[in-house]
Amino acid sequence: MTDLSSGPALKEQTVTIVRELAQAAGLGPGRILVIGTSTSEIAGRRIGTGGALETARQVLEGIAEVQAEYGFHTAFQCCEHLNRSLVVERELLERLGLTEVAAVPVPHAGGSMASAAYRSFTDPCLADSISAHAGIDIGETMIGMHLRRVAVPFRPSIRYIGEARVTAAWTRPKLIGGERAVYRLEQANDSSACD
Template sequence: MEDVKQNIDELMEEWLQSGHLRQGDIFVIGCSTSEIAGKRIGTSGSEEIAGIIFQAMNKLRDKAGVRLAFQCCEHLNRALVVERETVREQHLEEVSVVPVPKAGGSMASYAYKHMHDPAVVEFITAQAGVDIGETMIGMHIQHVAVPLRLKQRFVGDARVTAAYSRPKLIGGARANYENTRMDGSCK
């Protein structure tokens, strides 16, 4: 468990240093605690691992000022657990379900039990996110998603993929993209 904590802390520090998170951004977390433990996704969920990940995500939230969205598994159509405040601010539609480890996943279930005022939504458009264990968060990332290459490529035994978004480029050859969120890496 100490390795998992060290891995996730390093991963969150890289995110903070990346410069791709802004106050108020939605940050989606897809996480297979089974994969982190070296097992097949959906087979060996762990509340203990979920707790470690949840604590690290809360630190990211506090330091970067982002809103967290914990993705459920495919049994709940990859719905997301968010704070009810996010539902109101983002004008999201709440759905009636409570994630549990076998239907929602250990991470989403843990988040639901430990958030201040949790709610579940079916869809969200996040500005950034992390996928720990190949849980397929891409459906929740705003267009245009840009991969973020992190040094910390694993949490436990689970592979890590990360992405942030940038505004779409419009206007063609005559357009000016100065003073935008473009960092030059997408040319």
């Protein structure tokens, strides 16, 4: 089992994963990263059985470090007891026209990560749902419902934070058209007419 008494190790693992995903997904200003986290799983326990605010804070520090570099927005998924709503800054909620729901996440109703994020934000609120450009799932919390279509799996060089398995994805627009479709302008040949 991983020694979780070393906060820097959790933060460093998180920084590596988030930075790699930010680069692969092209995250920057105006883009949204959704994060689901089980601090119980990070500690090597079954999800929902041993959440820890201190563990959440260490992971949150790593996410915030990369967020400061790239300028993307974050949305932290609450647990099923708050219907997987998301902690976001009110400015983002209002700019995107998201539906606000009423609750304050706490470790046993929302989860330790959502609780820590809520307390670290400038003007936090909960959104019912979001369509994020990329996502990180730490401990199999099921964030897929909050990703845009089409999700592209991403495999970071580090596959665990503590004892929690990490899965990640970035999204791309749907490719439309058939055999005549062109997806990059530099490949376009405008000389042939369409019937």
